[in-house]
Amino acid sequence: MNPTLHAILVFLQTWWVELTSGVVIVAVVPLVAGYVVLVERKLMADMQARLGPMRVGPHGLLQPIADAVKLLIKEDIIPDEADRLIFWLAPVISMTAALTSMGAIAFGPSFQVARDINIGILFVLGVSSLGFLGIILGGWASNSHYSIMGALRSTAQLVSYETAGGLAIIAGLLLSGTLSISGIVAAQEKYHVWFIFLAPVAAFIYLVASIAETNRAPFDLPEAESELVAGYMTEYSGFRWALYFLGEYANMIVVGSIATTLFLGGWLRPFPNVHWLNWLDFLPALIIALIGVYSIYRAGKQPVMVQTGFMWAVALACFAVALIFAMPWFVGTLKFVIPGLNGAFWFLLKVSAYIYVFMWLRFTLPRYRFDQLMHLGWYILIPLAIVNVFAVGVAMLLESNGVNRWLALILTTLVTLVFAILLVRWHDRRTESASTASLAPDSYAG
Amino acid sequence: MQDDALQDNSTLLGADELILNMGPQHPSTHGVLRVKLKLDGERVRGTECVIGYLHRGVEKIAENRTYQQVAPYVDRMDYVAAISNGLGYCEAVEKLLNVEAPPRARVIRTILTELQRIASHLVWLGTHALDIGALTPLFYCMREREEILKIFEKYCGARLTTHAFRIGGLQYEAYDGFEKEVERFCLDFERRIQEYVDLLTGNSIWIGRTRNVGVLNAADCIALGASGPILRAAGVKWDLRKAQPYAAYDQYKFEIPVGTNGDTYDRYMVRIEEMRQSRLICLQAIEKIPEGAIMGKVGKVIKPPAGEVYHSIEAPKGILGYYIVSDASTQPYRVRIRPPSFINLQALDKMVRGHLVADVVAIIGTLDIVLGEVDR
Numbered sequence: 001m002n003p004t005l006h007a008i009l010v011f012l013q014t015w016w017v018e019l020t021s022g023v024v025i026v027a028v029v030p031l032v033a034g035y036v037v038l039v040e041r042k043l044m045a046d047m048q049a050r051l052g053p054m055r056v057g058p059h060g061l062l063q064p065i066a067d068a069v070k071l072l073i074k075e076d077i078i079p080d081e082a083d084r085l086i087f088w089l090a091p092v093i094s095m096t097a098a099l100t101s102m103g104a105i106a107f108g109p110s111f112q113v114a115r116d117i118n119i120g121i122l123f124v125l126g127v128s129s130l131g132f133l134g135i136i137l138g139g140w141a142s143n144s145h146y147s148i149m150g151a152l153r154s155t156a157q158l159v160s161y162e163t164a165g166g167l168a169i170i171a172g173l174l175l176s177g178t179l180s181i182s183g184i185v186a187a188q189e190k191y192h193v194w195f196i197f198l199a200p201v202a203a204f205i206y207l208v209a210s211i212a213e214t215n216r217a218p219f220d221l222p223e224a225e226s227e228l229v230a231g232y233m234t235e236y237s238g239f240r241w242a243l244y245f246l247g248e249y250a251n252m253i254v255v256g257s258i259a260t261t262l263f264l265g266g267w268l269r270p271f272p273n274v275h276w277l278n279w280l281d282f283l284p285a286l287i288i289a290l291i292g293v294y295s296i297y298r299a300g301k302q303p304v305m306v307q308t309g310f311m312w313a314v315a316l317a318c319f320a321v322a323l324i325f326a327m328p329w330f331v332g333t334l335k336f337v338i339p340g341l342n343g344a345f346w347f348l349l350k351v352s353a354y355i356y357v358f359m360w361l362r363f364t365l366p367r368y369r370f371d372q373l374m375h376l377g378w379y380i381l382i383p384l385a386i387v388n389v390f391a392v393g394v395a396m397l398l399e400s401n402g403v404n405r406w407l408a409l410i411l412t413t414l415v416t417l418v419f420a421i422l423l424v425r426w427h428d429r430r431t432e433s434a435s436t437a438s439l440a441p442d443s444y445a446g
Numbered sequence: 447m448q449d450d451a452l453q454d455n456s457t458l459l460g461a462d463e464l465i466l467n468m469g470p471q472h473p474s475t476h477g478v479l480r481v482k483l484k485l486d487g488e489r490v491r492g493t494e495c496v497i498g499y500l501h502r503g504v505e506k507i508a509e510n511r512t513y514q515q516v517a518p519y520v521d522r523m524d525y526v527a528a529i530s531n532g533l534g535y536c537e538a539v540e541k542l543l544n545v546e547a548p549p550r551a552r553v554i555r556t557i558l559t560e561l562q563r564i565a566s567h568l569v570w571l572g573t574h575a576l577d578i579g580a581l582t583p584l585f586y587c588m589r590e591r592e593e594i595l596k597i598f599e600k601y602c603g604a605r606l607t608t609h610a611f612r613i614g615g616l617q618y619e620a621y622d623g624f625e626k627e628v629e630r631f632c633l634d635f636e637r638r639i640q641e642y643v644d645l646l647t648g649n650s651i652w653i654g655r656t657r658n659v660g661v662l663n664a665a666d667c668i669a670l671g672a673s674g675p676i677l678r679a680a681g682v683k684w685d686l687r688k689a690q691p692y693a694a695y696d697q698y699k700f701e702i703p704v705g706t707n708g709d710t711y712d713r714y715m716v717r718i719e720e721m722r723q724s725r726l727i728c729l730q731a732i733e734k735i736p737e738g739a740i741m742g743k744v745g746k747v748i749k750p751p752a753g754e755v756y757h758s759i760e761a762p763k764g765i766l767g768y769y770i771v772s773d774a775s776t777q778p779y780r781v782r783i784r785p786p787s788f789i790n791l792q793a794l795d796k797m798v799r800g801h802l803v804a805d806v807v808a809i810i811g812t813l814d815i816v817l818g819e820v821d822r
Contacts, residue, residue, distance in 0.1 A: 048582050048584075048586070049586065050585060145464065146466075149488070217579060217581075218579060220579070221804075364580075364582065365580065366575065366578040366579040366646075367655075368579075368651055368654070368655075369654070369655055370488055370803075372654050
């Protein structure tokens, strides 16, 4: 055999999982991100007493595709004064980092996207942090004041909140004792409880920090559209802009997955070890079938034939998926897929819930100011996260010395909460005295 | 600390000042305002407003039109509160002619003007909240404003630049069911205000973004000529509806809300309370709209005696004054308008110095300027 061909074959044989999953990620994640955007717009419309996208496809379902086509055929503008190479490179870095970090995420017990790395969480964190390089470089290369200010804000925000988020993750890792993603979920199965109940403060800190890391409201200062036009993306248009945009939404999915894995029990269903709740395993099939039934109910109310047909199609698709979920229960030889399928269902449900919280906050809250953001990060979240790591460590120590685990954790959590209240009180008093001091009397009158 | 930094000319790190050009095409300068910001990092060291992008020469046009023909032009100054502009102009000319609108016309004018005040404040609230990053209040505000605009449309056929009033009274009689629709809106509106209050008033991010931001104390307000909610938020109880009653305001009971600190949060609270008071005025007014004519004794050709007149009203954004000089012809010799937005905008530099870029946006929002009125 030709040695080159042989080498290629060996290479493929070794790495085919990674290669395939790479292709799948590149093909699927942008589509999913596009539909996350659509869901966000629809939810926002619902909360704001309007309809949202309705024109492209039934209920605007084809809107992401139309948007992508529009962005692809837009004129490609690079500002004259921009640093062309870096301008070109920056969105690619951003997008690549977001997609690469998807690789280590596991959707089910035997459902890794690429491979179960023994330092999974570390890999995801490290690679997704690289995405900010894209933001900073893009802001710098644009050679525009708005862009550079957006990029600077982003840098400062990243440094502060990665720290807080990392410390929150450490608390979760202390409980699980491993960095491997499947190991973390296995630990939660072993403990019979999700880590959000064991380390609620860490989960909360991670929620806040992850919103800030993904540049979402109320921490969307790098791209605050009412102040900096579009922040670091101001000079970008067309598909370069779309890369940034997709990177941002892919990042949301990544942080959602980390939080799900670490705090929400990964692919475990609620109460995984309570046997009389085993009927919960039927739930995925049931829920999907119910969506199908609802679609049929709605089909009768559609004003146009096309829409009625579409609703029927949705219903049939739902029934088909429900059948796939239900099939293994009846066909003995397929029993082995049950944990994988159900795991993926629960995992995606939890990630969706997490992203829903992101969106909900975005529609409700005004935006922080830059100094307030920094104060929140450095004066409250980071000290709290450090104390929390200590508290969880102390709890683990007490547990190994024979104290009941729940008692130890509740005690240490209470101590952390008291510390948090004191911290917030102190910070409020500090900002109050600072702001009254700056109100110097000044007048033109007289 | 901020003041020290302003006094000496060097920046924090010894770097050059950054000149950031905000506008005229910028999402949150509310039209075509251009602000040149001198920045030290994110801190504002000075501003320079460049205005005139929307200048249409309303005052000059007025010199070449008959008195009636001027009225639609003034609607296009503060296009968010066209009815208030029209009221001021019509009353100024009536003063010049020495006629008075009949009582029925005055009451209907009051109702429409107060509805317009609510609509104007709703536009302010929605855009101000959007500037500070709250996306949702805008849509709630527009929903209620739509109800008001529907009433205007039914009354005079136009929604935005209404030209609702005529010199000497009204052109149109109130349509059937006018009172009922106004009442329905007012009764429902209290609940709607509560929705905005729920979203914003107690929200700690909102408080953090608005309290002690853009403080303008009473002495500064008076020195700069600032009026309207900006003056009242600084604690000065000055409202022309009470001080120099016009239209039918002397017949109704209402409060003048005032603030204490003169910061952005106080201005927000004052405007919210003003919407409540406007609602109460409308409810009182529709109870008894007097019967009778809607036009006073004004000839087809308006030819006031030679002389001059100044008349001012409390528009939603502040004191709106008209100074009209007549040379006894059918056209005004000179019309000079005192637009509240233009005068209030002067305070911008004073208010933003030492604040951050994000506060500039909040302060432009809280000034509630309409560039059509600033530039005329």
